[in-house]
Amino acid sequence: MRAVIMLVLGTVLSALLFPPQWYPPKLRFTLAEYFGPPAAVSTPNSTMMAMPELTEPMCPEDLLGWREAQIIEGVSIAATLACVADNPYAIAAFVKGTNNVSTDTLMRAGLTPDALVKGADLDGDGDPDEIHIRLEIAELNGGSPDSQEPTAQYAIAPGITPGMWVFVPKSFGMATENFDSVIAKELLRSPSPAIRVEQGDRVFITLENTHYLPHTIHFHGVDHPFLRADGEGNDGVPMASELPVEAGQARTYELTPRSTGTAFYHCHVQPQSHILMGLQGMFIVEENRPNNTLQSMNIGAGQVRVVSQASREEYDQEYDLQYTDIDSALNNIIQETNDPARIQDWLHGGYNLASSHSDYYTVNGRSFPYSYRESLIVTEPNERIRLRVLNAGGEGLALHTHGHKATATHLDGVAQAEQSQVTRDVFWLASAQRIDLLLNTSNDGTHSYGPGVWMLHDHTGRGTTNNGIAPGGNMSAIVYRDFIDENGWPITRGEDLGMFFAPEFYRRDLRFGELEPSSAWSLFLLLRLLGFALALGLVLASIVQILMPLVRGRR
Amino acid sequence: MRAQGSLRVCLLVALLGIANTSYAQHEAHEQHDQHGDSHQGMQFDSKGMVMNSNVDVLPQNCSAISEDLAFTVRAGTDYAIKNAGRIFGFSQYEFRAKPCARVTVTFINEDQVRHQWMLHGLPRYLYAQGMFHLEANAGETVSGAFIVPADDATYLVHCDITQHMEKGMKAQFIVGAGGEQLWSVPSVTADFNIEKRMPYGAYMLIGIVALISAALISFRLLGKNS
Numbered sequence: 170m171r172a173v174i175m176l177v178l179g180t181v182l183s184a185l186l187f188p189p190q191w192y193p194p195k196l197r198f199t200l201a202e203y204f205g206p207p208a209a210v211s212t213p214n215s216t217m218m219a220m221p222e223l224t225e226p227m228c229p230e231d232l233l234g235w236r237e238a239q240i241i242e243g244v245s246i247a248a249t250l251a252c253v254a255d256n257p258y259a260i261a262a263f264v265k266g267t268n269n270v271s272t273d274t275l276m277r278a279g280l281t282p283d284a285l286v287k288g289a290d291l292d293g294d295g296d297p298d299e300i301h302i303r304l305e306i307a308e309l310n311g312g313s314p315d316s317q318e319p320t321a322q323y324a325i326a327p328g329i330t331p332g333m334w335v336f337v338p339k340s341f342g343m344a345t346e347n348f349d350s351v352i353a354k355e356l357l358r359s360p361s362p363a364i365r366v367e368q369g370d371r372v373f374i375t376l377e378n379t380h381y382l383p384h385t386i387h388f389h390g391v392d393h394p395f396l397r398a399d400g401e402g403n404d405g406v407p408m409a410s411e412l413p414v415e416a417g418q419a420r421t422y423e424l425t426p427r428s429t430g431t432a433f434y435h436c437h438v439q440p441q442s443h444i445l446m447g448l449q450g451m452f453i454v455e456e457n458r459p460n461n462t463l464q465s466m467n468i469g470a471g472q473v474r475v476v477s478q479a480s481r482e483e484y485d486q487e488y489d490l491q492y493t494d495i496d497s498a499l500n501n502i503i504q505e506t507n508d509p510a511r512i513q514d515w516l517h518g519g520y521n522l523a524s525s526h527s528d529y530y531t532v533n534g535r536s537f538p539y540s541y542r543e544s545l546i547v548t549e550p551n552e553r554i555r556l557r558v559l560n561a562g563g564e565g566l567a568l569h570t571h572g573h574k575a576t577a578t579h580l581d582g583v584a585q586a587e588q589s590q591v592t593r594d595v596f597w598l599a600s601a602q603r604i605d606l607l608l609n610t611s612n613d614g615t616h617s618y619g620p621g622v623w624m625l626h627d628h629t630g631r632g633t634t635n636n637g638i639a640p641g642g643n644m645s646a647i648v649y650r651d652f653i654d655e656n657g658w659p660i661t662r663g664e665d666l667g668m669f670f671a672p673e674f675y676r677r678d679l680r681f682g683e684l685e686p687s688s689a690w691s692l693f694l695l696l697r698l699l700g701f702a703l704a705l706g707l708v709l710a711s712i713v714q715i716l717m718p719l720v721r722g723r724r
Numbered sequence: 725m726r727a728q729g730s731l732r733v734c735l736l737v738a739l740l741g742i743a744n745t746s747y748a749q750h751e752a753h754e755q756h757d758q759h760g761d762s763h764q765g766m767q768f769d770s771k772g773m774v775m776n777s778n779v780d781v782l783p784q785n786c787s788a789i790s791e792d793l794a795f796t797v798r799a800g801t802d803y804a805i806k807n808a809g810r811i812f813g814f815s816q817y818e819f820r821a822k823p824c825a826r827v828t829v830t831f832i833n834e835d836q837v838r839h840q841w842m843l844h845g846l847p848r849y850l851y852a853q854g855m856f857h858l859e860a861n862a863g864e865t866v867s868g869a870f871i872v873p874a875d876d877a878t879y880l881v882h883c884d885i886t887q888h889m890e891k892g893m894k895a896q897f898i899v900g901a902g903g904e905q906l907w908s909v910p911s912v913t914a915d916f917n918i919e920k921r922m923p924y925g926a927y928m929l930i931g932i933v934a935l936i937s938a939a940l941i942s943f944r945l946l947g948k949n950s
Contacts, residue, residue, distance in 0.1 A: 272768060281838075282770060283861075305837065307886040314890060314908035314915035321886045339838070341773055341859055343884045348844055348853060357886065377837040377862070381811035381891045416811050417801035417835035419862060506919065507890055508809040 172714035179707030186701035188694070221671030221679070225327075228252035228542060228658040236657065242270045244462070246474045250657035252542040255468050256355060259338075263466045264475050266297065279356050284339040285465055292369065295460040300366055301373040302465065303339040306380035306448070307357040308332070310500075314507040321345060321353040325529060326536040326635050328672025331500040333447035334380060336361035336434075338466055356468060359534030360561070361434075361450030363467035363489040365477070368429050368457040375421040376414050381509050383413035383438055384448060386422055389601060390432035390582050391452050393424035406437045413438045426454045430582020431557040431603040441522045442499055449561040451489050451603075454582070455479055470533040471543055484607075485552040490544070491534075492598070492627065492643050494527035494562035497636070527564055530632045530642035537633070537644040538669040544645040547653055548610045550620060556606040560598035565629065566643075568596045570608065572623035573647060574615050579605035592616075595628055608647070620649035622659045635675045767866070772838070775857035776846075777868035779826065783847055785874040786824035793827045795819060797841055799860070799883070799893065800834035807910040810892030812839070812883065817895040817909050819881070823874040825899070830867040833860035840883040843897055847873055876900035 189197070189207070201207075229252060231237075238248035241261035249255075258277035262270050266287025267280050275282060281303075288299030310319035310330040319330050321344050340356045366372050376386050387405035395410060397403045402411025403422055414420045436448035451470060455463060458478035467473055470489040473480075480487050499522070502515045529536055533544045548554060556575070560566040576592045578585060581603050585591075592615070596604055609616040626633050626644040635641030648659045673679055767774040782789070795816065803813030812835075821827055831841045841858040848854045856870040872879075876899060883893035896906045908915045 276768070281861075282768075305885070309886070311887050312890065314917055317917075320890060341768075341838075342775075342857070343842075344886045345884070348855065353886070379837045379885050379888070381887055415801070417837055419836035507915065507917065508919065509811055509891065510809065511919070 172711045175707060176711035176715065179704050179711055182704035183701055183708060186697055186704055188698065188701065221668065221673050223667050223670055224672075225670060227538070227667060227670055228656045230656070242274055244475060247476075249472050249474060250547045250653055251472060251545065252657045255471070255474065257474070259356065259466075259468060260464060260474050263338075263464050264462060266300075266465075279340045279342065279354065281339045281341050287465075291371065292457070294457070296367070296463070298367065298370045299373075300370050300465060301375070302364065303375045303377055304336045304361075304386070305339050305377050306334055306384060307337045307344065307353070308334055308380060308503065309353055309357060309359065309447075310504065312504045312507050318351060319504055320351065321357060322351050323353045323358055323534075324539070325359070325495075325531055325534065326539050326641060326675060327670050329529065329536065329635060329675060331495050331497045331529060332503040333359050333495075333500060334384075334436075334443070335359050335447045336376075336386075336450055338362060338468070339377065358469050359447050359531070360470055360491045360493065361448065363451040363453060363470045363491070364434065365453045365455055365463050365465050365467070365473075366426065367455050367461055367463055367477075368426060370425065372424045372426070373421050374424075375419055377419045378414040378416055381416045382513065383415050384436045384443065385411070385413045385420075385438055386434055387437035388422070388424060388432065388434050388452060390430065390603070391424060391434070391454060392426040392428050393422070397421075397423050404437075428582070429454045429456050430579060430584075431559065431605055432582050433559055433561060433601055433603065435561070439516060442516045442520065444561070445493075445496065445499060445522075445563055447493075447500075449491075449493065451491055451557065451559050453489070453557060469543065480555060483553065484555040486546075486548070487555040488544075488546055488557070490532060490556055490558045490645075492530070492532050492558070492560045492562060492566050492568075494564050494632075495529040495531065496525050496527045496563075497529060498525055522563075527562065527631070528636040530562070530627060530634070532643040532645050536635050537641045538666060540643065540645050541659065541666070542657075545653070545657070545659065546608070546625065546645065546647045547650065547657070548608075548647060549650050550610055550612055550617070552608075552610045554608040554610065556608055557603065558596070558598065558606060559603045560600060563600055564631075565600070566598040566632065567628040568598065568625070569628040570594050570606075570623070570625055570647065572618045572621060573608060573610070575606040575608045577604050578607050579603075610647075610649070620651050622649075622652045622661055623647040638675050638677065640669065641675065767868075770861065771864040772833075772860040772866045773857070774859075774866055774868040776851040776855060776870065778850065778856075778871055779869045781850060781871070783824070783850055783871060783873035786871065788824065789826045789871060790822045790824040791826070793821050793825050794830070795827065796830045796832065798832045798834055799839040799841070802834060804892045804910075807892055810910055812888050812892045813910065814841075814893055814895055817912050819895065819897045821872055821897070821899050823872065823876070823900045826869060826871045828867060828869040829858060830865060831858040831860050832865045833863060836862040838862070838885060839888070839893065840885065841881060842884050843870070843879050843881045845877065845879045846870065872897075872899045876902055878903040878905060880906060 235254040235257055236249050239246050239257055241257055242265050244261040244264045246257045246260050258274050262278045262280050267282055267284045268286045284303055286301040287297035291298040309321050309323040310332045313320050322330050324330050337357050346352050346354055378384055385405035395404050404410035407413050432452040434450050434452045436443040455477040456479040461478045462475055463477055464475040467489050470491045473487040476487045499520050503512055532540050574592050574594045576590050578590055611617055612619040624646050633639050633642040633644050652660045654660055798815035803815050804810040833839045838861055843856045846854050858866050858868055860866045879897040881895040881897050882889040892910050894909055896909050905913055907913055
């Protein structure tokens with residue numbers, strides 16, 4: 170009898186304490202008809218997003234005056250409005266040759282005397298045609314047997330440091346800014362430098378393999394013989410032409426390109442990983458002109474500060490834009506272990522490219538917001554700008570020019586006849602494709618819609634995210650002079666871009682509202698649920714009490 | 725002539741500070757200030773470079789040179805073969821000297837790429853950026869000298885090309901009784917980051933032993949009850 174009372178009590182209590190939000194909607198309507206809708210309950214508060222503290226300036230001050238127009242070693246270097254500009258001494262050395270500049274300039278450039286040797290004028294037109302370039306390989310954000318932090322750090326965006334391998338010009342001294350810093354010096358960065366030679370130059374490129382794994386250089390789209398003059402392989406493909414260059418060894422590639430155009434160089438060892446690790450760069454063959462001024466290397470690609478004669482004739486400015494994508498699951502393997510054999514295990518078998526996808530997208534080695542520091546295209550109205558675009562990544566690139574329709578003058582380095590040149594606002598580049606775009610900033614309603622801050626980015630969904638968080642990825646912009654401040658930062662009318670410089674933003678650590686309800690309400694709900702559970706327990710216990718005698722009795 | 729030479733050297737070292745600096749430009753200013761009256765020797769040519777070589781200026785706490793030492797160090801991938809998990813190596817990973825010793829290092833690079841013998845932690849009033857630095861191009865030999873201070877200390881020696889220290893080119897230079905030992909000096913001290921590798925079958929072994937012991941214990945307890 171007592172058990173029956175307990176059962177009834179338990180049932181009534183559980184019915185009363187049953188959380189109302191779990192009632193079926195129909196019942197809730199019916200109840201509301203009798204009792205009216207329940208009183209308002211305040212929902213969790215949303216908060217104004219707490220602005221994270223800026224740990225670095227959006228646009229660092231140009232203390233050394235690298236942005237200004239200047240003449241070094243007789244080389245006239247154009248001004249740039251990029252927040253972070255290339256070292257003008259290195260630019261001068263790349264134009265004159267490291268063998269033709271003073272020790273002082275080399276010291277300021279950080280380059281060795283044999284990094285880029287310019288020799289004889291073979292065709293007698295006033296510029297050197299024998300070019301010997303020495304490239305080393307640097308590992309950025311690499312592992313260490315001791316440290317828990319990556320070594321020789323290079324952040325593509327605030328707090329994002331995927332492991333990378335890059336070709337770098339031959340430099341001297343420390344790999345970091347100084348002994349107390351873990352940040353890589355400015356010559357060691359992604360992407361590998363854009364290399365420029367003249368049509369018909371005798372070019373020697375020596376790969377001094379300073380890395381611990383074997384590598385090669387393959388010149389994709391550049392006229393080069395399969396074998397060198399001495400019969401050694403020259404194509405950089407281990408499967409077809411030669412053995413790779415082992416750690417600590419060197420090999421020289423020889424080419425005398427007959428055709429011009431924007432091309433691509435990359436390592437061809439284990440191409441499923443080495444290219445995407447960052448061993449990729451632009452290779453440009455310029456038209457032969459008398460007294461040509463070639464900036465043989467463009468560190469980090471981007472604006473060409475000293476343009477070629479041919480470019481000078483037709484364009485007001487020139488930019489190298491190298492797009493790529495990064496899968497941190499691949500790139501961070503080098504941070505997991507210090508043992509090269511283990512790294513090789515992971516690259517070969519542990520990582521499966523066929524079942525992976527990229528999470529970071531860069532333009533000239535940076536993702537938004539850092540891309541705004543280096544890769545803005547700054548223009549006056551009525552300029553003709555040459556954009557050499559390479560998609561070196563594993564995914565397609567749908568490059569969209571807001572406010573402009575550009576014209577594709579060259580495809581994979583080949584000039585297109587005028588009637589077949591396409592003018593549009595989204596250009597699709599499959600992996601390894603190059604397109605040279607003419608960006609005309611005349612406000613005519615087609616080529617340009619007028620001055621402003623016009624985004625320039627990949628229109629595939631992921632391309633403008635950092636690991637899925639927008640804004641990020643390979644975002645840059647076409648910015649008119651009236652819309653940029655004297656430091657080179659765009660004068661935008663929208664959000665405060667400062668919040669994107671907080672590493673927490675891309676770590677998914679920012680909260681836009683309180684996820685938990687207020688504590689009093691939570692406590693009430695919790696107590697009510699506890700009561701409901703106790704009442705259910707009472708029901709169960711009384712059922713057992715009632716059934717037990719029956720079971721025993723049968724026995 | 726000599727004064728002019730050392731002035732030029734000071735300038736070069738100061739410029740080196742600029743070359744190695746990008747965003748952290750304030751660092752460059754600090755480095756400039758330290759070079760007021762230094763006595764570095766600098767060689768920078770097709771063989772490589774020698775930075776802060778010093779044969780005659782004593783550190784502040786030394787009254788005389790205690791001993792003259794000469795080391796010949798060879799560098800290259802061949803010297804890493806005996807150290808598992810390393811690719812680059814030196815012929816010697818540990819150096820010892822008395823306080824106030826004058827040390828001459830001859831650095832022979834047997835590879836076809838650059839290598840360095842870079843020592844850190846020397847007094848900055850005497851050695852710009854606190855370092856003594858030898859850098860040899862492929863197949864080249866460079867040499868230089870430095871005088872160590874009187875304090876017992878262990879200095880880091882390495883090649884600062886990216887990953888060359890991590891992959892084997894790390895040594896320690898011990899003066900007197902030395903200071904704290906460095907980690908991960910090949911064939912001398914262990915790596916700090918322990919490889920997460922377990923012996924084959926480790927997890928299965930742990931599982932089986934745990935199950936057997938659980939079974940034994942529960943049988944015993946059940947046995948007592950009945």
